[in-house]
Amino acid sequence: KQEVTQIPAALSVPEGENLVLNCSFTDSAIYNLQWFRQDPGKGLTSLLLIQSSQREQTSGRLNASLDKSSGRSTLYIAASQPGDSATYLCAVRPMRGSARQLTFGSGTQLTVLP
Amino acid sequence: DAGVTQSPTHLIKTRGQQVTLRCSPKSGHDTVSWYQQALGQGPQFIFQYYEEEERQRGNFPDRFSGHQFPNYSSELNVNALLLGDSALYLCASSLANLDEQFFGPGTRLTVL
Numbered sequence: 477k478q479e480v481t482q483i484p485a486a487l488s489v490p491e492g493e494n495l496v497l498n499c500s501f502t503d504s505a506i507y508n509l510q511w512f513r514q515d516p517g518k519g520l521t522s523l524l525l526i527q528s529s530q531r532e533q534t535s536g537r538l539n540a541s542l543d544k545s546s547g548r549s550t551l552y553i554a555a556s557q558p559g560d561s562a563t564y565l566c567a568v569r570p571m572r573g574s575a576r577q578l579t580f581g582s583g584t585q586l587t588v589l590p
Numbered sequence: 591d592a593g594v595t596q597s598p599t600h601l602i603k604t605r606g607q608q609v610t611l612r613c614s615p616k617s618g619h620d621t622v623s624w625y626q627q628a629l630g631q632g633p634q635f636i637f638q639y640y641e642e643e644e645r646q647r648g649n650f651p652d653r654f655s656g657h658q659f660p661n662y663s664s665e666l667n668v669n670a671l672l673l674g675d676s677a678l679y680l681c682a683s684s685l686a687n688l689d690e691q692f693f694g695p696g697t698r699l700t701v702l
Contacts, residue, residue, distance in 0.1 A: 480632070508689055519594075519680060520633070520693040527689070565632055569689070577623060577646060578682075578691065580632030 478503045480568060482581035489556055490589050497551040497584045499566035504544050507569045507576060511540050511551050514563045514583070523564075524551070528571075556588045592617060594683050594694035602700045603671050611666040611697045615683030621645075622664040623691065624656060625680040633680055639664050640686055668699075676701045 479502045489495055499509070508527045512520040524533045524540040526549070532541040539552040549566055563585045567578040595614045603609050615622050621640045625633035635648035639658035658664045662683075668675055678698050682691040 510690070512693075517678070517696075517698065519596075519695040520682075522690060522692065525690055567632070577635040577638060577648065578625075578633075579635070582630065582632045 478506075478568060478570060478579045480566060480579050480581040482564075482566060482584050484584060485582065486585040486587075488587040488589060491556060491558060493556050493588075494552070494554050495556055495586070497553070497564050497566075497586070499549040499551070499581055501547045501549075501568050501579075503570070504547050505571045506544060507571050509540075509542055509549050510567050510569070510578065511538075511549075512565045512567065514565060516563075520565065553586075556586075558588045558590045561586055561588050594681055594692050596679075596681050596694040596697050598697060599695070600698045600700075602702065604702050605671055605673060607671050607701075608667065608669045609671060609699060611668075611679050611681075611699070613664045613666070613681030613683075613694060615662050615664070615681075616692050619683035619685055619692070620662050621684045621686050622658060622662065623682045623684070624664070624666050625682065626650070627678040627680055627696070629677070636666070671701045673701050675699065 511523045526542045537554040563583040565583045567580045623638040624636040627633040637647040642658045653669045678696045680696045681694045684691045
């Protein structure tokens with residue numbers, strides 16, 4: 477059974493810092509990995525999708541990397557801003573299964589202090 | 591282009607009651623997945639509907655059931671509500687042959 481772990485559970489940084497969020501998964505047979513942002517009480521916004529054949533994806537100040545063999549992904553946020561404050565979730569999609577549903581970590585709650 | 595919509599936004603029920611949550615997928619999407627997210631946790635997969643049939647189910651009891659209509663919209667029904675069913679219920683839509691799922695804003699269910 478796939479398990480996804482995110483460390484740290486919470487992180488507080490001053491504005492302008494570069495930061496890294498970590499995600500690990502136990503089964504390397506994944507189809508892709510996706511990073512989401514969730515504001516309090518709201519739905520999920522997709523940030524980056526990395527296919528299993530890719531090593532990284534970039535969007536603006538965000539860069540996500542994937543090391544499938546070691547079961548790890550990182551989300552790098554450059555020059556953090558207070559508006560980046562949210563919970564960040566990673567999720568993996570398996571290679572097998574008809575629905576290939578996402579398995580999520582518990583998230584990292586990020587607070588960027590002005 | 592409307593994204594995924596869900597109704598209602600919030601719902602309060604008492605133990606033993608039944609509830610129906612609704613989801614309209616993103617325009618052009620034919621697949622709907624439902625997830626339950628307890629406070630402080632990541633979403634857990636409930637089931638997925640495609641072509642009006644349940645394609646796969648997560649580890650949830652039969653009290654959780656669903657339906658997909660010909661226009662691809664979907665309902666999630668929960669019977670005999672328990673306190674532990676209190677959560678944010680998320681709907682996600684996708685195209686059957688593509689990877690990315692798009693999530694709605696969720697329905698917050700509180701069971702008293």
